[in-house]
Amino acid sequence: MQQLFYFIRKFRYFLLFIVLEILALFFTIQHHSFHKSKFVNSANFLSGGIYKKVNSINEFFNLKTENQILSEENTRLKNLLEKKKINLSSENITVIDTSQYFQKYEYISAKIINNNFTKRNNFLTINKGSKHGLVPDLGVINSKGVIGITKNTSPNYATVLSILNSSSKLNVRLKNSNHYGTLIWNGKDYNITQIADIPRQAIIKIGDTIITGGRSAVFPEGINIGVIKDFKFENSQYQEINVLLFNDMSSIGHVQIIKNLQKTEQINLEQSSANE
Amino acid sequence: MNNLLLNNTLRFIGLVLLQVLVLNHINLFGHINPMIYIVWVFLFPVRKNKSLFLILSFLLGLTVDLFSNSGGINASATLFIAYFRLPILKAVLKKSDFDNILFNLRAIPFPKAFLFILILTIIHHFIVFSLEYFSFNAYSEIIYNTILTSVFTIIISILGIILFTKKK
Numbered sequence: 001m002q003q004l005f006y007f008i009r010k011f012r013y014f015l016l017f018i019v020l021e022i023l024a025l026f027f028t029i030q031h032h033s034f035h036k037s038k039f040v041n042s043a044n045f046l047s048g049g050i051y052k053k054v055n056s057i058n059e060f061f062n063l064k065t066e067n068q069i070l071s072e073e074n075t076r077l078k079n080l081l082e083k084k085k086i087n088l089s090s091e092n093i094t095v096i097d098t099s100q101y102f103q104k105y106e107y108i109s110a111k112i113i114n115n116n117f118t119k120r121n122n123f124l125t126i127n128k129g130s131k132h133g134l135v136p137d138l139g140v141i142n143s144k145g146v147i148g149i150t151k152n153t154s155p156n157y158a159t160v161l162s163i164l165n166s167s168s169k170l171n172v173r174l175k176n177s178n179h180y181g182t183l184i185w186n187g188k189d190y191n192i193t194q195i196a197d198i199p200r201q202a203i204i205k206i207g208d209t210i211i212t213g214g215r216s217a218v219f220p221e222g223i224n225i226g227v228i229k230d231f232k233f234e235n236s237q238y239q240e241i242n243v244l245l246f247n248d249m250s251s252i253g254h255v256q257i258i259k260n261l262q263k264t265e266q267i268n269l270e271q272s273s274a275n276e
Numbered sequence: 277m278n279n280l281l282l283n284n285t286l287r288f289i290g291l292v293l294l295q296v297l298v299l300n301h302i303n304l305f306g307h308i309n310p311m312i313y314i315v316w317v318f319l320f321p322v323r324k325n326k327s328l329f330l331i332l333s334f335l336l337g338l339t340v341d342l343f344s345n346s347g348g349i350n351a352s353a354t355l356f357i358a359y360f361r362l363p364i365l366k367a368v369l370k371k372s373d374f375d376n377i378l379f380n381l382r383a384i385p386f387p388k389a390f391l392f393i394l395i396l397t398i399i400h401h402f403i404v405f406s407l408e409y410f411s412f413n414a415y416s417e418i419i420y421n422t423i424l425t426s427v428f429t430i431i432i433s434i435l436g437i438i439l440f441t442k443k444k
Contacts (some may be wrong), residue, residue, distance in 0.1 A: 016327050017359045020334045024352035027338075028407050031347025047296075047343045054297055116300075116344070118307040120408050120417075123345035159345060166410075187409075187417070250303075
């Protein structure tokens with residue numbers, strides 16, 4: 001026993017080093033697995049608060065572009081509304097179908113207060129949290145396309161797993177056919193992501209639009225992502241499909257968080273059928 | 277003693293804020309963000325009580341991690357260079373023992389101070405990028421990023437040390 005104490009005293013400096021290093025590696029490895037990183041993230045009052053303060057200054061300089069984007073989106077939505085009116089007026093018979101009044105998706109508006117896009121694994125911080133109804137695993141988009149999925153939440157802030165992250169795997173499909181694939185990122189260029197697992201019978205061309213697939217319960221189907229920039233077709237397999245994103249990931253401000261109100265229903269149903 | 281404590285506390289807070297608010301968003305040539313906060317490790321006085329230094333270095337890295345959402349990558353790398361700072365300093369100066377309390381990075385000749393900073397920076401950056409990519413396949417990216425980022429970290433940290441510390 002005495003020898004043990006002697007040993008600890010003699011190597012206490014080294015032991016402290018080892019213990020702290022193991023702790024640091026524990027945080028790192030835990031951070032790599034999607035659902036477990038509870039300790040070290042920027043959705044806390046200290047870093048969230050500081051980022052919020054700094055962002056309120058930065059925001060001032062981006063007012064012009066933000067206004068431009070909002071006005072463009074307004075125009076797009078007004079055009080959609082006009083189309084709807086024509087459709088309604090052409091139908092003379094009004095069908096009351098209550099199932100259509102049940103809302104499936106709810107949108108919450110939020111603002112990015114910290115943006116990363118240069119690292120291998122990028123996370124964003126937004127200024128809404130569990131107080132505003134946010135939970136992990138919600139889709140985050142803006143007017144141009146998909147941004148990511150919420151990861152951790154605190155009362156006032158939340159972190160978002162960006163699509164520019166090695167853990168991000170998004171279900172996507174081609175706009176002109178029903179072939180599905182997975183959106184991944186190889187870490188090289190923040191404007192370009194890749195698609196994997198596209199079946200070889202899919203016909204793709206440069207310039208084809210990629211949209212969200214809607215197979216998962218996170219994103220509704222048909223949200224824009226990007227266009228195909230180039231691809232390789234070797235050994236009768238698609239090897240490398242590069243997608244140029246519609247979003248400029250280096251400059252994103254206001255975002256919408258998508259809450260799927262029927263998510264639990266869908267997941268419960270899927271689980272119960274998987275268990276049978 | 278009090279002056280020393282205040283100095284190191286202010287340097288800790290100042291470097292963390294500089295790192296997370298300014299330097300993490302520089303993106304030179306698209307993706308280079310110098311990591312200046314390790315200057316704190318270079319400048320911390322060499323003392324007998326090394327445990328405090330290890331714990332503080334760990335906390336320094338962890339604070340940067342907290343802001344940049346990177347798990348424990350920076351904590352692990354900063355702790356590593358904090359542990360190996362004294363052996364490397366001894367090897368660079370070719371002395372087995374030296375006056376601990378009076379250690380000042382400005383007082384030792386520039387080539388030796390440069391070598392000391394170079395070795396620690398490269399080790400630190402290599403650990404950071406290895407843990408960030410977390411894959412043996414990405415060794416070319418890891419080495420490329422380590423070297424490029426080290427160059428800018430070293431330039432800025434040497435300029436910072438010359439400008440903001442007193443020469444004895």
